[in-house]
Amino acid sequence: MSKGEIYIISTGTGNVQQLTGNACELLGKADLIVGYTKYIKDIESLIKDKEVYSTGMTHEVDRCKYAVGQALTSKKVALISNGDANVYGMAGLVLEIIEANNLWDKLEVIIEPGITSILTAAAKAGAPIMHDFAVISLSNLLTPMELIEKRLQNALSADFVLGLYNPLSHSRKEPYFKFLEILQQHRNGDTPVVIAQNLGRDNEAIHIKTVKDLLELKDDMTMINMSTILIIGSSATRLANSGKKVITRRGYQQNYDYQLQ
Amino acid sequence: MSKGEIYIISTGTGNVQQLTGNACELLGKADLIVGYTKYIKDIESLIKDKEVYSTGMTHEVDRCKYAVGQALTSKKVALISNGDANVYGMAGLVLEIIEANNLWDKLEVIIEPGITSILTAAAKAGAPIMHDFAVISLSNLLTPMELIEKRLQNALSADFVLGLYNPLSHSRKEPYFKFLEILQQHRNGDTPVVIAQNLGRDNEAIHIKTVKDLLELKDDMTMINMSTILIIGSSATRLANSGKKVITRRGYQQNYDYQLQ
Structure with a gap:
């Protein structure tokens, strides 16, 4: 079975024109997009007909666990983080979950930086x-x-x-x-x-x-x-x-x- | 005579794939690209056959004055700033020069943010x-x-x-x-x-x-x-x-x- 891949993609502040070339490329490669409903809506035009898992505010731990779980089934999972994933974003939470479950050998993890507010x-x-x-x-x-x-x-x-x-x-x-x-x-x-x-x-x-x-x-x-x-x-x-x-x-x-x- | 335009474009850290869609679009609209030689080289593949004015390190005041002067001749001038133009970049210097010469009415100024190091x-x-x-x-x-x-x-x-x-x-x-x-x-x-x-x-x-x-x-x-x-x-x-x-x-x-x- 091929290694699962998880992309933590920073989408900048609001407008799809603020995504980097790298972020767009990773979105294109993903099988599944996971994120907060409002932020998924911001990038709708880039997602097309991909599988999407979105939940409301304050469910970030669930979303991150879901993204990691799905990546373990060999899917390429893009987890959306508004602004920059490092600045009050999703990067730390995903990595903490990977560390707590000792999954570093089973997953490829890419964090793509973005423009913070x-x-x-x-x-x-x-x-x-x-x-x-x-x-x-x-x-x-x-x-x-x-x-x-x-x-x-x-x-x-x-x-x-x-x-x-x-x-x-x-x-x-x-x-x-x-x-x-x-x-x-x-x-x-x-x-x-x-x-x-x-x-x-x-x-x-x-x-x-x-x-x-x-x-x-x-x-x-x-x-x-x-x-x-x-x-x-x-x-x-x-x-x-x-x-x-x-x-x-x-x-x-x-x-x-x-x-x- | 049409108003001059000056775009202060943040190019992120090194790789062209780190530019945003907005930054690429502004580069495409520009008639003249101004920047530090090394950073112009980073984005060479996006410039094609446009007019370029580049100088070495520590000549940033000259570059900014040149960019403003050229924009006053109704050119669309893109001034390149590595990383983010606000974070130790070129945004402040250009705006200080515009302010000192009282040119706000004569120029359209757009600052495009980017990924700082x-x-x-x-x-x-x-x-x-x-x-x-x-x-x-x-x-x-x-x-x-x-x-x-x-x-x-x-x-x-x-x-x-x-x-x-x-x-x-x-x-x-x-x-x-x-x-x-x-x-x-x-x-x-x-x-x-x-x-x-x-x-x-x-x-x-x-x-x-x-x-x-x-x-x-x-x-x-x-x-x-x-x-x-x-x-x-x-x-x-x-x-x-x-x-x-x-x-x-x-x-x-x-x-x-x-x-x-």
């Missing part, structure tokens, strides 16, 4: 992450609140540009309020902030705001919810194009002449 | 960045050493997974030695480390090591140089597949049964 948000807003940055998920379902707090404190006090995933949900507001509290200790009110909503989808919206605006928005869930990515500027971050773009300066302006001849 | 390195090594992470460049050409030091201290003490770009060059060893010193204060010797060399190129190599190994390597520039990306695990990072893979646990293992039926 903060990169799409940044490109749409200009160049807010031109310098060192930190990425934090505000979900405290699997992470203790104290650790999230410590990471927020350390990232903001060392003047990192900060990307926030999963900022706010109806049932989970405490981490976001804690973030706002820490933010005020470390950033001026006029520091630029990017609020990116529904990246790659029809209702995508990029808002260029400031820390002051963010504090006023508080927990306005029409603006900040689980489909929002936030980017908080560092002290080197500036508004450009009359407030329609954001740029974090890397230091070139100190040494170079920008004037065109 | 740490994502490729992570995928090749397994799932080392399944949780909050920080990215730091060790180049102190444009960044004061004290700020680099503070960011290293804060990222490591808050138990972030840490990605390092530009770790070590012949003329710039101090930041790397400082990093090793801070690393020892915050991580056990058996913490997994990924050393990714020449990503996407023929001589690509992924080494799974530990903090202890890294300290022993010191400034071995056959392993750690400007073509190397380092990923330092957090306290949740483990070796898997008998040391051939790295996984950072996100916490699922506390709540879920991984055994297949």
Whole structure:
């Protein structure tokens, strides 16, 4: 019997045009596509008549176990991970399951990287992450609140540009309020902030705001919810194009002449 | 005269198969391709007979000014940025030049995101960045050493997974030695480390090591140089597949049964 194959495919943020050539090629080779219903729908045009196994949100452990189980029957299984599979995606869970069941010898595993949300948000807003940055998920379902707090404190006090995933949900507001509290200790009110909503989808919206605006928005869930990515500027971050773009300066302006001849 | 167009295109790490559909489409629309000679070579097969302007390393300000100047003559100009244009890439510089010359009304600017090195390195090594992470460049050409030091201290003490770009060059060893010193204060010797060399190129190599190994390597520039990306695990990072893979646990293992039926 031939070895099973499992492809963990990162599909980028929303639009099929954001998949890489490699990701498309692996999708083409797969016999079975496994993923969260919403993300499978995003790539429907690339799947055609392949077998699909999709389930709703929060069933990620079941989906990963199913994908591994099916690959063991010598199928080529593509497991879909939105954004990048390493960044709060499916890569770790699949590998943990393979490790726990001691299956490394029985499976070929390929992880294909993709564009994680903060990169799409940044490109749409200009160049807010031109310098060192930190990425934090505000979900405290699997992470203790104290650790999230410590990471927020350390990232903001060392003047990192900060990307926030999963900022706010109806049932989970405490981490976001804690973030706002820490933010005020470390950033001026006029520091630029990017609020990116529904990246790659029809209702995508990029808002260029400031820390002051963010504090006023508080927990306005029409603006900040689980489909929002936030980017908080560092002290080197500036508004450009009359407030329609954001740029974090890397230091070139100190040494170079920008004037065109 | 029609408006000039400038596309800042992220080409991912090395291989043309890592470009997105969007990036390929923009390349196809461009009249002129501008970029660093080495990175232009990476995508040669996609350029065909288009006009090309390429220069060597450290001429990035000239390249960006040239690209903007040419776009003002109504050309469609594609400026190539390796990895992701926002992560130590060309996006910020181009936008700063447009802002300094007050050209927003005269140009259409599109930034296309791409796969930055740490994502490729992570995928090749397994799932080392399944949780909050920080990215730091060790180049102190444009960044004061004290700020680099503070960011290293804060990222490591808050138990972030840490990605390092530009770790070590012949003329710039101090930041790397400082990093090793801070690393020892915050991580056990058996913490997994990924050393990714020449990503996407023929001589690509992924080494799974530990903090202890890294300290022993010191400034071995056959392993750690400007073509190397380092990923330092957090306290949740483990070796898997008998040391051939790295996984950072996100916490699922506390709540879920991984055994297949």
